[in-house]
Amino acid sequence: MLNVEGLVKRFGGFTAVNGVSFKVEPGEILGLIGPNGSGKSTIFNMLSGTLSPTAGSIRFEGREIAGVSPHSIINRGIGRTFQIPRPFRRLSIFENVALAGFYGQGSHSQSKAFAAAEQALALVGLPGDRHARVDGLGAAGLKKLELAKALATGPKLLLADESLSGLDEHEMDQAADMLDRIRKELGMTIIWVEHIMGVLMRIVDRVMVLDHGEKIAEGLPSAVAHDPRVVEVYLGTDSAAVQALAAARG
Numbered sequence: 001m002l003n004v005e006g007l008v009k010r011f012g013g014f015t016a017v018n019g020v021s022f023k024v025e026p027g028e029i030l031g032l033i034g035p036n037g038s039g040k041s042t043i044f045n046m047l048s049g050t051l052s053p054t055a056g057s058i059r060f061e062g063r064e065i066a067g068v069s070p071h072s073i074i075n076r077g078i079g080r081t082f083q084i085p086r087p088f089r090r091l092s093i094f095e096n097v098a099l100a101g102f103y104g105q106g107s108h109s110q111s112k113a114f115a116a117a118e119q120a121l122a123l124v125g126l127p128g129d130r131h132a133r134v135d136g137l138g139a140a141g142l143k144k145l146e147l148a149k150a151l152a153t154g155p156k157l158l159l160a161d162e163s164l165s166g167l168d169e170h171e172m173d174q175a176a177d178m179l180d181r182i183r184k185e186l187g188m189t190i191i192w193v194e195h196i197m198g199v200l201m202r203i204v205d206r207v208m209v210l211d212h213g214e215k216i217a218e219g220l221p222s223a224v225a226h227d228p229r230v231v232e233v234y235l236g237t238d239s240a241a242v243q244a245l246a247a248a249r250g
């Protein structure tokens, strides 16, 4: 479904992503992890069209999309959530999601956008009531709204960016289960960037690890968790990550 080869992004003289290649198969969840500054967001930004790669190829369903505009990428079926939800506060929950549907479905049909919004809100468990306000939503509700907006664009591939940050443990489990359910019920393919590794390792099929812009490991969560390079990049900097790796080893 997605075939990334030799992806490079330089900012001036600094190389943020250095020759990363990977594939994503239909229906799978790929976890993308790595310490702060390892290049995860930069890769997401290139996949979703907000940054153009310096070099390399991104093929989605056989077509090159590197450097294509964000709007065209959404229309081709790649949707994304953002780490920090920034909904339109003056619009209702429904209007926020319908607007995303209107933008993402590449049509000017209000009825299609409304239907997409209704379906997306039902999937994430937010009220379908057209007047419910964004202001009443807590951290978990805002994450659900973020997900509903992405789903309303009708993606085949969903890029989920830090869907668990700011949630308590119970909410994290619920959010992770929701991604898993969406993958199963809609047959959606997901790439999931997350700092909070424990829950991610439980849900994903495969995991890819970045460090300093390079891919240092890729494979089943249990195998990656055994990789000495992976443990080394987190040692001394992120004790929660080291614990999550130990748990994933089973």
Ligand SMILES: Nc1ncnc2c1ncn2[C@@H]1O[C@H](COP(=O)(O)OP(=O)(O)OP(=O)(O)O)[C@@H](O)[C@H]1O
Pocket: 011, 014, 016, 034, 035, 036, 037, 038, 039, 040, 041, 042, 043
């Ligand atoms: N627009 C930019 N200009 C210059 N440097 C940038 C730019 N965007 C990102 N970088 C640098 O590229 C590197 C990779 O950043 P990126 O945000 O992709 O990392 P990340 O793995 O997503 O980090 P985090 O986990 O903290 O979100 C960092 O050193 C960052 O400072």
